[in-house]
Amino acid sequence: MSAATGPARTGARGSTREDRAGRRADRSARRRTIGTAFVYTTLVVIAVVYIYPFLVQVATSFKSEAEAVGSPLSLVPGTWTTAAYQELFLRSDFPVWFRNSVVITILVTVGRVFINSLAGYALARLSFRGRGVVFALLVAVMAVPGVVLLIPKFLVLNQLGIYNTFLALIVPLMADAAGIFIMKNFFESIPRSVEEAARIDGAGPFRTYWWIVLPMATPALVTLVILSFQGSWNELSHFIVAAQDPALSPLTKGVAQLASGGLGQGSQFPLKLGAAALMTIPVAVLFFVFQRRIMNVTTGAVKE
Template sequence: MTIAAKPADARTTSDPALTYRGGPQKRQRSTGTVVATSITYAILIVIAIVYIMPFLIQIATSFKTDADATANPVSLIPQTWTTAAYTKLFLNSDFPTWFKNSVIVTIVVTLGRVFFNSLAGYALARLHFRGRGVIFAALVAVMSVPMVTLLIPKFLVINQLGIYDSYAGMIIPLLTDAAGVFIMKNFFESIPPSVEEQARIDGAGTFRVFWSIVLPMARPALITIVILSFQGSWNELAHFIISTQDPALTTLTKGVAGLASGQLSQGNQYPIKLAAAAIMTIPVAVLFFIFQRRIMNSSEGAVKE
């Protein structure tokens, strides 16, 4: 009985030339990939350390004594752990007043920017009126102007309106910003107009269409505006310098900047300054980490036609 020989399969061949041709190349390729990945991760770790180190030093120094902070300014482990800086900050300074003012201004400004930026962005994206192109060009032009050049005109306007040294003078000029309007306009233009046509056929007016149909779909852009507005108004300094001089209206940024003059005590005051800076960082950091995955997520709120 004879058994027919099976044809040679290229996959099962024992040709040493073919074996040599595939194995080492794959091995070299995998080795190169591992090396490239390791170098990439090493670079990212170094960059992360460079960015994180100042925050770690800030937190560690806030628990040091003045002498320890002076002798070991970049040490991450205090020789003597103490909360004296936080105690002095809350009990022997106007820090609670500064914090309250910053919270009030930031919340009102953030809500105002979300509403007014959305209205302006929708008007520029959907409403057809004479001069729309000129307004948009002016908006882009405003974005290119350094804010420091507008401080004196802004002070003159605030003073002329009689709202200097008041919450109104601190809040009203910040209720809208060109960048926020620009972001909302571009997002509204990405929404198909057919979404609004059915609502208009049912008799909905322009504001109803904006409020009930379009605005809920703009959640990614709205979250972006919330974060940018919160961070911008919370960290604002120049505007509060030219809009108030009453100590009762001092915000965190203005008050912490005043600590550099040594108004609380003698010495370098590094622990007090960095304790105040650490507390200032917490609200913005928490807000960013909560909403970071939702910032301009184009897949959210998408519409299928």
């Protein structure tokens, strides 16, 4: 009898241990499911909080003036109308503002990408006296609030004789400390053996930078393009001190005047929000097109 009951007890104990392990696995799976559901719920709530004002902005731009004042938070206009957009394009300076912003943003973005990458490569790879001091000054400039530099900018532009011109709007924005810092750090992550091989083949510093290193910095360049485009497209304070001619006003300055009521009477909510909605489209399109290219990796490196 004892010999017969021994294996049965052992089997029962083994079955009990398996049951306990199974229950622990079930509880762990339930906790993971609850945690995942909580995370996604939180993300959805945050997304709604951020997206809802933009949806209100777009919906209000298609409302009439009376409806925009009466039900400002409604997401579905009672009567759809494009009167605000017709007013913007046919009876305002919005096309001029848009053209100016496109010209300024393209030139500034191209200039920033070239100058910042060139300066970043020099600080990362070239040995020259005072390189450490230059980098320290670069970091110090990043710590200075931009508003502190507005009056010096005005004085310099006025002294150079380019105040109230396109040059004043474009040239001071064609380099920034943050962009140089980004490119310097990325260039330092590229193996030096790549450049050494190029020098053995007779390439000089600029040729090595332009043909060898720069194509390998595509992720950093894409990031710099997005930041430069967004920064110059949304810039306002510099444009205020650089020019006063209405014909030189970019979108930010024109929309700011529109929002302050300087271009008409009444609330003009559909007109103001329609202009703001149109202003966000280029930056959003650029970001969604290039977002997959933003990564902190180095491609094309040779084996050591």
